[in-house]
Amino acid sequence: MEFNANKPIYRQIVDFCYREIATGVWEADGRIPSVKDLSVKLAVNNRTILNAYDELQAQEIIYQKRGLGYFVACDAKEKILSEQRKEFFEEIVPGIHHKMKLLGITPEELVKYLNSAE
Numbered sequence: 001m002e003f004n005a006n007k008p009i010y011r012q013i014v015d016f017c018y019r020e021i022a023t024g025v026w027e028a029d030g031r032i033p034s035v036k037d038l039s040v041k042l043a044v045n046n047r048t049i050l051n052a053y054d055e056l057q058a059q060e061i062i063y064q065k066r067g068l069g070y071f072v073a074c075d076a077k078e079k080i081l082s083e084q085r086k087e088f089f090e091e092i093v094p095g096i097h098h099k100m101k102l103l104g105i106t107p108e109e110l111v112k113y114l115n116s117a118e
Contacts, residue, residue, distance in 0.1 A: 001016065009044060010052045011055075013042065013044070014055055016042070018061075018080045020032075021061065021072055021080055022084070027072060028074045030071065031068070031069050032069070035050050059079070060073055061080065
């Protein structure tokens with residue numbers, strides 16, 4: 001995994017976990033890689049993975065079963081997609097809207113383009 005220097009590594013690992021869950025690679029109630037296994041796979045310190053897993057637990061995206069490891073919460077995918085939709089509309093759309101105004105692109109043109117891109 002390539003890490004971005006502008007964002008803490010543990011946050012990038014949280015984002016990686018979000019993708020694994022959102023795309024169905026990690027399924028609801030399914031076991032996820034151990035701290036050690038994921039640290040080897042991503043070539044980072046165990047503590048960094050643990051920090052990411054702690055954050056995911058605080059968000060109730062994953063949970064731990066004592067002696068068995070970490071598992072994906074039943075509603076994790078819905079929580080992640082809801083949060084990402086919110087982030088899209090609050091952080092990305094305003095930038096797109098601003099750029100559209102600068103370029104003179106109408107909402108109708110954008111919709112037409114998006115429909116043809118499918």
